[in-house]
Amino acid sequence: xxxxxxxxxxxxxxxxxxxxxxxxxxxxxxxxxxxxxxxxxxxxxxxxxxxxxxxxxxxxxxxxxxxxxxxxxxxxxxxxxxxxxxxxxxxxxxxxxxxxxxxxxxxxxxxxxxxxxxxxxxxxxxxxxxxxxxxxxxxxxxxxxxx
Numbered sequence: 426x427x428x429x430x431x432x433x434x435x436x437x438x439x440x441x442x443x444x445x446x447x448x449x450x451x452x453x454x455x456x457x458x459x460x461x462x463x464x465x466x467x468x469x470x471x472x473x474x475x476x477x478x479x480x481x482x483x484x485x486x487x488x489x490x491x492x493x494x495x496x497x498x499x500x501x502x503x504x505x506x507x508x509x510x511x512x513x514x515x516x517x518x519x520x521x522x523x524x525x526x527x528x529x530x531x532x533x534x535x536x537x538x539x540x541x542x543x544x545x546x547x548x549x550x551x552x553x554x555x556x557x558x559x560x561x562x563x564x565x566x567x568x569x570x571x572x
Contacts, residue, residue: 442520445511452512462509518570525566532562 451461466531477484514523536555540572 429510436517442524444508445515448512449515452516458509458512460555461512462505464507465508522570525569529562529566532559 448461448465451464452458457459511523511527536551536559538544538546539549540551
């Protein structure tokens with residue numbers, strides 16, 4: 426069953442590419458990148474509300490929300506930035522150029538987060554293999570974006 430933890434990120438990557446294309450179409454339709462992002466988030470919010478309504482998982486108490494550090498609620502702000510940034514960028518540099526740069530940024534950040542155990546990540550030291558892979562990825566991003 427461990428294979429699901431490899432399949433889900435692959436499907437998420439596919440979904441991100443399709444989502445960016447759909448959101449770019451919304452931007453073209455309405456000529457407004459922030460409105461396109463808002464519509465995208467509204468559709469996602471409705472979908473998540475439906476999943477919550479039909480799930481059997483108990484909801485946290487109001488007290489649990491009050492006891493949560495404020496900064497733990499800011500993930501959606503990053504999501505809003507990511508979706509808006511992709512909507513703006515994709516029509517100017519294309520999907521492959523945009524995503525290879527996103528992936529390079531993700532991997533660099535993930536390496537640092539893992540190395541220092543940031544945001545509760547299990548500590549995984551940066552190795553020469555990981556540095557080599559990162560350099561290859563950066564070189565790949567350069568080659569994909571080179572005219």
